[in-house]
Amino acid sequence: MQGQVAGQPLETHRNLQAVNADGTSAWSGSFPFRLRGVLLNNPEDLLDPTPNFLPWDGGANAGRMGGEWQVFLQAVDPEDRGGTACWMGQNYGNLAWLRNSELSYTNRAWVSEILRLEHDPETGHRFRAGDLVEVTVRQSLFYGGKRNINEGHSIDPQYDFSFTLLSAGYGLPEPELVPLSELVRPDDGNPETSEEIFDPTRATGCEHWQGMRIRIPGLQLVSDPALTNRLGARFYGTNGWNPALPWGQRRCTVTDGAGRYFTLRHPRYSLGPVPSGVFDAIGILNQESGSGIQGTNGYELIVQQIVLPPPEVDIARAVVVHWPDNGTAYMLESSPQLADPVWSPVPLPVVRAEGRCMVVLPPQEAQRYFRLRMP
Structure with a gap:
């Protein structure tokens, strides 16, 4: 494992991700450099880091990368803006321009690399989303429209990138x-x-x-x-x-x-x-x-x-009919009119509380009259 080298310049995400009019990289810096940011994700959230060594085998496994590891860093310094992905793959030897299994990580070496990347070398802290970190960069490639921090598709330790903890639990930036x-x-x-x-x-x-x-x-x-x-x-x-x-x-x-x-x-x-x-x-x-x-x-x-949007809540004006609770089981009845009334029981439960009997009725547009009938 390589540590940080004194005097490395501190690069910004803004400069590193600069592009030209055709989308090509406009960055013209040099290695090594340092980059600060807050981790936006846990490595296992995006890609599958499970060790899976696959030999080139005459091209049978061409392009099959096996385990992959990726995190994003977002700028936190006031004068900086943007974010950068850090990526590592296991089977570089399966790339069409390499075609050599000896240029891939064995399963054991891959696990060792993940343990190195995911733990602060000084404290042993396992990096998690929301940690503020500094990454030492010795290689990067521009691919897919953005410049990634990576190993340049090489297992040579001289191209390793490494993280240092600045503040655990710093917090995710507000989206x-x-x-x-x-x-x-x-x-x-x-x-x-x-x-x-x-x-x-x-x-x-x-x-x-x-x-x-x-x-x-x-x-x-x-x-x-x-x-x-x-x-x-x-x-x-x-x-x-x-x-x-x-x-x-x-x-x-x-x-x-x-x-x-x-x-x-x-x-x-x-x-x-x-x-x-x-x-x-x-x-x-x-x-x-x-x-x-x-x-x-x-x-x-x-x-x-x-x-998801909050559920819609309908607030209706209810009607509460109540009377003193004297122990008599009165029946509440209603009628739509008093002239030639047609009384019928109200099919709702009677609630007893604080010495009163209450019936809560849903709001109704039609006028209704109520009475209590002795059982």
Whole structure:
């Protein structure tokens, strides 16, 4: 395990995630450097870190990464903004440009790496969401529209990144309220286009909140397969609302009811049954553009919590008929008129309390008269 090196510069999320007009990385810094932030998730919440070494085997396991580990950090310094993902995979040797099982972690080595990353080297504290940490970075790659802290797909210890605890239980940042209209435009009906708002200055649109906790209000899941004609491959329906599915299948499509559509990514823990109505989603704004070098689309919300609207409460004005409780079991009767009355028993229970008998009647528009009849 490598510790921090004195004199390493402190980088900002704002600089690290800067992009050009085509979505390529604009960062021009050097390694090593330090980065501070609050952990937004526990590693096991997003990807499956279970050890699963798979050899290259002549390409039979090409692309199969085995265990994966990922956390997001969000800036807390007043002059900084944004967030950054830290990622590590087990079977780098199964990447098409490496093709060498010796470049992957064995199961034992993988477990050792996870233990190293998940515990503060000084105190032994196991890092959890809400901890304020500092990460020492020796390598990073730009992929899918964002710059990730990683090992450069190498098991060489010289590229290890490592965490140091600054404050345990610092607290998760309050999610910023972001209407869907700030992230996407209304769909134009062309499945080949993307309506996600990309601003390379990062002053507006998805880039403004990338890697941060946000709350998108007024969403509803959509499952109509006809939307494939409008959204193409960006339509996922509701089948991804399942924590047991792998990362690539835990995606769903939502709308704000105004012609805008967006992708939600379900975590590895339960969020409850598929919401049937409107809800707010709280989570991490992520980007998975599918491109190794650029990305102006592919934004999604990794959901951590949903907030359902409070139930509607009807308050009605009730009528209470009451009389002294003298021990006689009177029967309460009612009639719609006094001229030629038609008396009938009131089919409601009599409640005795504090020396009185009471019957609570629901509100009625029609006029009614009441009397007590001796048994």
